[in-house]
Amino acid sequence: MNLPIGELSRRTGVKVPTIRFYEQIGLLSAPPRTEGNQRRYGKPEVERLNFIRHSRELGFEVEDIRELLEMAASPQASCHQADSIARNHLTEIDRRIASLTALRGELTRMVEECGHGRICDCRIIEVLADHGECVTEHTH
Amino acid sequence: MNLPIGELSRRTGVKVPTIRFYEQIGLLSAPPRTEGNQRRYGKPEVERLNFIRHSRELGFEVEDIRELLEMAASPQASCHQADSIARNHLTEIDRRIASLTALRGELTRMVEECGHGRICDCRIIEVLADHGECVTEHTH
DNA sequence: TCTAGGACCTCTAGCCACTAGAGGATCAAG
């Protein structure tokens, strides 16, 4: 268990430059180095990085992850805060889904009404030029 | 109709620095200036900027908008390309909605299973640490 | 023991679509 950065990358699915980037912003702490100045990682780093990757996949922002990692480090504390971060994130996702669904509606309508003729008759261009043509508000 | 940039901003809902930014990247052409070097806009710019803003609201990227604007300028051409840009965008939106919906599922499950106790029992932290706990793939 | 080439290092710059702020000039009303 004395992994070079490429091996850590393979085991976690996080790209090498991204790992270095996470170290730079303090999401991962600086690991020990070989005499030749190369990073060597152990099992805790694999787990921590998996946690980070998974959180990112679930759409959490780096600042949220920072807090979640801190919490994970003090297992006796209340999970109230973790709950609140996750709930806020969920609300945000709902907001985004709603907004994209509204967009989807407008776009579908635009595309379906397009007669595939000339630009001057095209509903796509027409609708883009005039928000009044829209059924929903889609300010995001 | 000899509007300063602030008035153009008010009429289109696009912020002043953003208008200057659009000029810089060539989405808007450089307008005439007063003797004192201030920009003055006319009606065509109001329309063009409304088109841009609306397209952005509908989630089109700047490069797409550039093409759409070019098309709008040649009304006799076929609208095939506009159609294709819009369809591609629609596909992308569908992809995003699907991905967010999967996330939503996982997050909801996480939050619902959280017993609001201590971190060491918290499902949120647990799930984040282990993708194996997830029902869906959510690599985006 | 030498060597090849893959993996590693740091550093800077770029991506997208803006946004913020400094420091100064101009405009229009009173």
Place this chain on the structure above:
DNA sequence: CTTGATCCTCTAGTGGCTAGAGGTCCTAGA
């Protein structure tokens, strides 16, 4: 002629990486 709102340019920052230059290290095979 003054005031203060608006305008100007320029640089740098946002988030979360990604790309590339130019160099060093490690390790397996000859």
